[in-house]
Amino acid sequence: MGPPMSTVPLACFTPSLMPEELLERVCVAREPVLKTLEKRVKKLGHTPSPNHTLLVGPHGVGKTHVISLAYHRCTRLIASQNDPSVRIARLPEAPWTITSYGRFLAAILDRVSPAATRNTDESTLEAQLRDALRTYGPIVVFAENIDHIFVALGEDGQQKLRSFLQTETRILIIGSAARLDRSLSESASPFFGFFDTIRLAPFSPEDAREVLTSLARESDNSQLAEYVSTPDAMAKIHTITHLTGGSPRVWAILGCALNTADFDDLSTLLLTRIDAFTPYYQEQLAHLSPLQRLVIAELVAANHPLPVKDLAERVGSEQRSVAKAVSDLSERGWTKPVSTVFTDLLDQRRSYYDLADPLTRLTLQLKDPTSSSLPLAISFLARWFGATHADNASTLDFLGQVEDALSTASSGDAEPVMALPSAVREAIELKACELAGMSLVRADLLEKALGGVSSLRQGTAAEWLARAERLDQDLQSPQSRLTLVRWLATLGHFDEAEAALGTITSAKEAQEGARALSDAHQARD
Numbered sequence: 001m002g003p004p005m006s007t008v009p010l011a012c013f014t015p016s017l018m019p020e021e022l023l024e025r026v027c028v029a030r031e032p033v034l035k036t037l038e039k040r041v042k043k044l045g046h047t048p049s050p051n052h053t054l055l056v057g058p059h060g061v062g063k064t065h066v067i068s069l070a071y072h073r074c075t076r077l078i079a080s081q082n083d084p085s086v087r088i089a090r091l092p093e094a095p096w097t098i099t100s101y102g103r104f105l106a107a108i109l110d111r112v113s114p115a116a117t118r119n120t121d122e123s124t125l126e127a128q129l130r131d132a133l134r135t136y137g138p139i140v141v142f143a144e145n146i147d148h149i150f151v152a153l154g155e156d157g158q159q160k161l162r163s164f165l166q167t168e169t170r171i172l173i174i175g176s177a178a179r180l181d182r183s184l185s186e187s188a189s190p191f192f193g194f195f196d197t198i199r200l201a202p203f204s205p206e207d208a209r210e211v212l213t214s215l216a217r218e219s220d221n222s223q224l225a226e227y228v229s230t231p232d233a234m235a236k237i238h239t240i241t242h243l244t245g246g247s248p249r250v251w252a253i254l255g256c257a258l259n260t261a262d263f264d265d266l267s268t269l270l271l272t273r274i275d276a277f278t279p280y281y282q283e284q285l286a287h288l289s290p291l292q293r294l295v296i297a298e299l300v301a302a303n304h305p306l307p308v309k310d311l312a313e314r315v316g317s318e319q320r321s322v323a324k325a326v327s328d329l330s331e332r333g334w335t336k337p338v339s340t341v342f343t344d345l346l347d348q349r350r351s352y353y354d355l356a357d358p359l360t361r362l363t364l365q366l367k368d369p370t371s372s373s374l375p376l377a378i379s380f381l382a383r384w385f386g387a388t389h390a391d392n393a394s395t396l397d398f399l400g401q402v403e404d405a406l407s408t409a410s411s412g413d414a415e416p417v418m419a420l421p422s423a424v425r426e427a428i429e430l431k432a433c434e435l436a437g438m439s440l441v442r443a444d445l446l447e448k449a450l451g452g453v454s455s456l457r458q459g460t461a462a463e464w465l466a467r468a469e470r471l472d473q474d475l476q477s478p479q480s481r482l483t484l485v486r487w488l489a490t491l492g493h494f495d496e497a498e499a500a501l502g503t504i505t506s507a508k509e510a511q512e513g514a515r516a517l518s519d520a521h522q523a524r525d
Contacts, residue, residue, distance in 0.1 A: 012252040012276070015065040016093055020072040023065060025218065028211040028248075030066050033198055037070045037174060038077060044086065045138040050172040052165070054146065056180060057200035058333065058357055059280065060249030063176040064093060064144060066200065070174060071142050085137030087112045093144045101157035104149060105129055112139055126164060138170040146175035150183040150191065158183060158190040165194075179333045202246025205238040211248070212237070215255035227260040235387035236263050240270070242381060243423055245358035250274070266382060267375045270366065277363045288334075291317060291325045296334060296355070300364045303373050303421045305338040305352035326353050334360070341429050341438075345414035354422055361422065377421045383448055384427055393457045399449045400460070402428070403467050406442050410474060439475050446471060446483050453490050461491050478506035485513040489520035 011017040027034075033055070040051045055063050071090050078086045089111035091098070098104050105125040113132050119125060133139060143149060150158055165171065175195070183189050203211070209228050216225035227233050244250045254273050262269045285293055294315040299306060302314075308326055312319040329335040336356040346352075355361045365374050379395045380402070402424065405416035417425060432438045446468055456464065468487040472480040481504050488497035497517050504510040 012249055012256065014093070015062075016068045018068070020069070022218070023069050023072070026211060026214045026252075027065070027069060028214070029203060029207045030062065030069070030200070033066055033200070034069055034073065036198070037066075038073055040172065040174075041074045041077065041086075041140055044140060044172045045170055048169055050169060051196050052173045052194060053175070054184070054195035054197050055174075055176040055200055056178075056197055057176075057202075058178055058245075058247075060247040060277075060359070061200045061202060062248040063200060065248070067142055067144055067174070067176055074140060086140065087136050087138075088140045088142070090142040091144070095143070095145055095149050095152075098149050099152045101153050101160050104153065104157070104161065108139065108141055112136055122160065129164075130168065133168060133170050138172070141171065141173045141175075143173055143175040145177065146173075147177035147179070147181050147184065151181075155183075155190065162190045162194065181331075203241065203248050203251060204246065205234060205241045207248075208237050208241050208246070208251050209234060211251050212255050212258070215252075215258070219257075221259070224258060224260055227263070232387055233260075233263060235385040236266060236382055238385040239266060239378065239381040239387070242385070242427055243270070243358060243362050243378070244274075247359050250359065266378050270362065270378070274359075274363055274366055277359065278367065281360060281363050288329075289325070291315065291321060292329055292334075295322065295325050295329060296360075296364075299335070299353070299355050300361055301368075303361070303365070303377075304419055304425070305354040305422065307350040307352055309350070311353070330356075333357070340414075340418070340425070341432060342409060342414035342417055345409055345412055346418065352418065358423065373421055377423050380424055381427055383451075384431070392452075393455050396449060396452045396455050396460070396464075397457065399445060399452075400463060400467065403442060403445050403449075406438060406445070407467070407470060407474070410438065410442070439471075440479070442471055443475070443479055443483050446487070450486055450490060465491060465493075478504050478509040482509040482513050482516075486516045489517045492520070492524065494521065 015023065037053065040053060044050055055066060057063055071088065074088060078088070089108045091107050091111075095107075098107055102120055102122045102125050105122070105128075106120075109125065109128055109132060113128075113136070119128075153161065165173070173195075177184065180197070184191055184195070186192060212228045213225050216222070216228065228237065240250070240254070250273075253276050254269070285296065288296070294317075295311055298311055298314040306314070308323045309319055311326065312322040315322060326335055330337070330353070333356055335353050338352040338354050340346075340352075362374075376394060376398045379392075380398055383395070383399075402420060405420055406428070408414075408416045417428075420428075428438075428441055431444065432441050435441055435444065446464075449464065453461075453464075465487055468484045472484045474480070481500060485497050485500045485504070488494075488500060494517070497513075497520070501510065501513045501517060504513055
């Protein structure tokens with residue numbers, strides 16, 4: 001166990017409540033974006049066309065954190081330049097009261113000239129805002145969830161707002177949106193192509209380690225700060241990042257009260273901490289139709305991509321209705337067509353769909369305590385990314401299932417691979433890109449399985465040896481022959497291992513095979 005920790009005052013779901021100093025200390029990977037926003041604020045009033053900017057990214061990617069820091073930095077920038085002519089209007093993060101174009105204008109005015117008497121007439125409000133621009137100078141508007149605001153404005157309100165912004169070049173909007181919906185992406189919409197869009201990328205494993213280190217320091221937890229720098233911790237961080245899609249909010253929640261011992265059992269860690277996302281997803285699911293909810297539920301239960309035909313059979317509805325539901329869900333950011341390196345090996349008449357956000361799948365899976373697929377996937381991924389992981393028989397059986405699926409794919413049938421848990425298949429595809437070939441992935445998998453030989457079920461040693469022989473027959477390379485030598489030696493087939501070793505033509509692989517054989521002999525003695 002790590003040392004007692006003080007609680008980090010981190011508002012994981014409302015970063016705008018956090019003090020500027022803390023926001024700065026735990027800011028990771030967003031400095032280039034913040035510098036860009038600062039430059040655009042500096043140019044306001046000195047350029048004929050301000051760069052209206054939209055930060056785009058899914059729930060929990062850190063949009064509010066960036067907006068909050070940009071707001072604080074711009075406030076300080078204006079103060080340091082002794083330029084009271086620039087004002088800032090930060091609108092509510094949850095803009096539920098902005099239900100019309102007039103209310104949008106009024107919300108800005110309330111923040112730059114609060115003493116003025118408001119009129120609900122849009123023309124009057126426009127005149128008041130133009131007068132405020134002449135009186136006070138340029139205005140920077142921070143508007144989060146601007147996609148929700150645009151829905152409330154409607155097309156007529158959007159058109160009026162665009163016309164206003166095109167004639168008033170001393171106002172700059174810095175907004176955020178979860179996705180580019182129709183009001184932003186369709187060519188006929190008023191705001192199509194209007195914003196300079198900056199997509200906030202999810203955290204990489206390296207980003208996650210950096211923010212965990214920062215949070216550990218905030219909590220005065222030197223043990224955790226030291227542990228996260230180790231290769232074993234990095235492998236587990238990589239596992240969590242892969243499962244959650246790299247959501248910064250996940251790491252904020254995990255890092256607020258984390259100890260090194262928590263990394264020993266990733267399943268329990270995720271089960272206890274990711275539950276914080278449940279209310280959000282339950283609320284979002286409530287906005288879907290019954291058929292759409294069924295589609296989501298079946299994709300969660302399947303844990304892998306499904307074609308529309310299979311989804312229709314699972315939900316017991318007509319294929320046309322399910323196709324429409326899937327299309328609507330894709331537009332709303334719930335699902336996506338799957339892009340895979342195995343496309344050429346699949347039936348080209350079938351398009352596969354999966355959940356767009358890995359965190360959606362994980363959160364909803366964790367609500368099913370009877371599911372055994374998630375612990376297996378976590379165990380697989382931890383070993384896949386290099387963690388020193390205690391294997392058990394179930395883990396080794398699953399590794400065998402994965403290798404069998406990849407072998408079948410090498411013969412031209414990728415359906416068994418597509419039936420693997422999505423997180424596992426995607427990790428395999430990432431490794432295939434790194435190693436420049438699926439055959440090398442299979443070899444790597446067999447090498448990783450060697451570390452768990454002691455956990456093999458009775459009778460399965462022969463199955464694993466057959467897999468090593470099959471791989472060597474498929475590849476016929478020094479590396480595949482070395483893998484076979486290692487399996488033969490580890491399982492005690494020394495004569496066969498000697499014979500296989502003698503056929504390796506590469507000096508490097510031959511040397512490694514001789515070492516493996518010697519180590520196996522010593523282990524038996």
